[in-house]
Amino acid sequence: MPFVRTAVIKGTGPQQRQRIVDGIHQALVDSIGMPQDELFNLVVDYDPEQFFYSRTFNGVARSDQLIVIEITMRRGRSDAMKRELYKKIADNLGARAQVRPQDLFIFMHENDYSDWSVGSGKFAMELVQQLGNTSAV
Template sequence: MPFIRTHVHQSTSPEHRQGIVMGIHQALVDSIGMPEDELFNMVNDYGAGQFFFDRTFNGMARSERPVVVEITLRRGRSDAMKRALYAAIARNLKANAGVAPDDVFIFMHENDYSDWSVGGGKFAMALVQQRGPG
């Protein structure tokens, strides 16, 4: 179950926020086979003086309103899957919310089942062990 934290400029409309969230979600479903019902995306705002960045780092042409996507998920995806995921997120954000690909920052944080509790105070590793191999 990936947990996503998306940071958008405070002026981002509710419609664009929805497009961003669903674009990220669909990329996860399409690129790494995440189940459709695993949508957990917390959207946070930033304003002037809260996010400092170089608009041309690494040859990009960024606006003043980049979107930062932090993905925390269980370890085990290949570099090829991650490349496909990053490309799909950038493509979907452009299509769904008009976000320029140069304005999309993506950071991946990987961990193990033992690092999660997804409800009821239950240790996620115990839930996986109960289900057994799928």
């Protein structure tokens, strides 16, 4: 279950936020096989005077609309899967939210099941994963 924290410049409207979240989410579904109903994305604002960054680091021309995407998920995805994820995020946000790929700064934290509690204060390894809505027979 990835947890995503997305930082956008203050003043980003609700529709744009939704398009950004949807684009990131679909990239996770398409590239790492995340179930469709595993959506956890905390969108936060930053004031321009609170975030200092290089506009030219590594030859990338960044604007004042930089979006920071921080993904925390269970360890085990290959470099190829991560590369595909980053590309799909950039493609999706370009197409859905008109975000320049140069204005995306993405990084990942990996950990293990023992580092999660996803509900009811229970150790995640003790819970059976529920996929979507199921009905009792």
